[in-house]
Amino acid sequence: MAFFDMSLESLREYRPERDEPADFDAFWAKTLDEASSHDLAPDFAPYDAPLSAVRVYDTTFAGWGGHPIRAWMLVPADATNVPCVVQYIGYGGGRGLPIDHTVWAAAGFAVLVVDTRGQGATAPTSPGSTGDPYGGDNAEAPGMMTRGIASPEQYYYRRVFTDAVRAVDVAASHPAVDAERIAVAGISQGGGIAQAVAALQPKVRAALIDVPFLTHFRRAVEITDREPYQELVRFLATQHDSAEQVFRTLSYFDGLNFAARARVPALYSVALMDWVCPPSTVFAAHNHWAGEKEITVWPWNGHEGGTSRQREAQLRHLRRLFSVT
Numbered sequence: 001m002a003f004f005d006m007s008l009e010s011l012r013e014y015r016p017e018r019d020e021p022a023d024f025d026a027f028w029a030k031t032l033d034e035a036s037s038h039d040l041a042p043d044f045a046p047y048d049a050p051l052s053a054v055r056v057y058d059t060t061f062a063g064w065g066g067h068p069i070r071a072w073m074l075v076p077a078d079a080t081n082v083p084c085v086v087q088y089i090g091y092g093g094g095r096g097l098p099i100d101h102t103v104w105a106a107a108g109f110a111v112l113v114v115d116t117r118g119q120g121a122t123a124p125t126s127p128g129s130t131g132d133p134y135g136g137d138n139a140e141a142p143g144m145m146t147r148g149i150a151s152p153e154q155y156y157y158r159r160v161f162t163d164a165v166r167a168v169d170v171a172a173s174h175p176a177v178d179a180e181r182i183a184v185a186g187i188s189q190g191g192g193i194a195q196a197v198a199a200l201q202p203k204v205r206a207a208l209i210d211v212p213f214l215t216h217f218r219r220a221v222e223i224t225d226r227e228p229y230q231e232l233v234r235f236l237a238t239q240h241d242s243a244e245q246v247f248r249t250l251s252y253f254d255g256l257n258f259a260a261r262a263r264v265p266a267l268y269s270v271a272l273m274d275w276v277c278p279p280s281t282v283f284a285a286h287n288h289w290a291g292e293k294e295i296t297v298w299p300w301n302g303h304e305g306g307t308s309r310q311r312e313a314q315l316r317h318l319r320r321l322f323s324v325t
Contacts, residue, residue: 003272005223005279008297011270014280015287016216018256019247027152027252028200035162038066042170044073049098053077054105056098059112061170063163070130071167072098072113074105075176083181083322084110084171086197088164088190091144091213091228094120094128107315108324112171116160116189118144134159139239145231150245152252157214161196161253168201181205181322185314188277188303189213192255195285199261206321207266208314209285211274211305215255216281218247226275255285263291267317269310270295276303 006014021027044057055075063069072095076082085104089095095115104111120128136148136155148154164184172179184194184201185208192214198207213228220229221236232250236243251257266289270282286295296313298306306313318324 004275005272008272008299011279011283012287014283016219016256016284018260018288019218019251019254020257020260021248021251024252024257031158031162032165032200035064035166038062040166040169040173042173044174047072047098051098051102054098054102059170061166063117063166064159065134067117067133067159067163068130069117069163069167070115070128071095071170072101073110073171073174074098074101074113075110075174076105076108079108079110080176081178082108082110082176083183083318083324084112084174084177085208085318086164086168086171086182086184087111087113088184088186088193088197089114089116089119089126089128090187091189092119093123093126094130096126100126103311103315107319109318110171110174110177112167114164114167116193117163118156132156132159139235141231141235143228143231145228146235149235149249150242152249155249155253157253161193161200164193164197165201168197168203172203179203183208183318183322185209187211187305195255195262196253196258198264198266199258204264206264206318207262208318209266210269210310211271211277211303212255212268212282212285213277214253215277216284217250217254219284220278220281223280224275224278229276256288259285259288260290262289265292265321266294267314268293268295269298269305271298271301271303271305273299273301274303274305
């Protein structure tokens with residue numbers, strides 16, 4: 001690893017122009033309105049986990065298209081009216097097992113860990129259990145980045161972001177959760193999803209966004225040769241006449257455009273040696289964020305970011321913000 005992007009001083013000032021389609025808001029309003037025609041149908045089935053201080057629920061709800069989405073709900077034992085963190089997963093991973101997600105419950109929060117549809121089949125430490133029954137009609141590069149990329153209506157992340165927005169409603173519906181104290185959180189892909197949900201879902205009160213993926217797409221594909229952004233490059237290398245349409249589709253899902261609409265407090269993190277989600281793409285979103293914001297900089301780290309130290313900072317930040325004692 002090495003420093004490869006702008007200087008930290010330049011990064012703090014980097015606020016590029018956004019490529020935003022004129023019907024961005026209308027597109028997402030229509031998408032979420034269509035999704036609302038399906039009953040959310042949250043099901044919290046008690047799960048016999050070997051955790052005496054935490055209640056665990058194997059959770060299912062209706063996401064985009066009414067498709068069943070899986071999640072884990074963990075709540076501190078005997079707790080009522082607690083804040084909740086809705087946690088989204090990094091690229092390729094799934095919800096794993098409940099024992100992987102006990103930190104928030106240990107700190108007095110409920111946590112809803114949301115599967116990402118179609119992912120987690122090859123992640124040995126975080127398997128998923130949610131399929132994606134809908135595809136696109138274009139050729140695809142392996143992975144999820146180009147699935148349905150011929151149009152924003154068919155694009156894979158339209159379904160993922162909609163699932164994620166509805167997951168907040170699921171968390172708010174649990175009887176132990178204080179619906180006025182819900183945060184969204186995620187690392188990499190999960191951070192990109194959290195950015196979008198913070199802008200689209202009015203129930204969100206705070207966002208924890210670590211080294212976010214799905215952000216400033218055009219710059220990312222131009223300056224890094226790492227996965228998953230390389231899926232887009234490989235697609236464009238063979239689909240020579242599709243670049244204009246690809247970037248038009250991606251503009252509806254770019255974290256920069258969501259950040260400019262998000263007004264809740266946000267805690268970002270960025271790693272200056274991150275070749276997966278380059279620092280300039282992260283700072284671009286942070287600098288466009290419309291609400292209160294902070295960013296933690298990890299100068300000597302790659303895509304792993306601040307790991308446990310960042311999690312500790314998040315705990316302190318959210319406990320203070322939500323008045324958790």
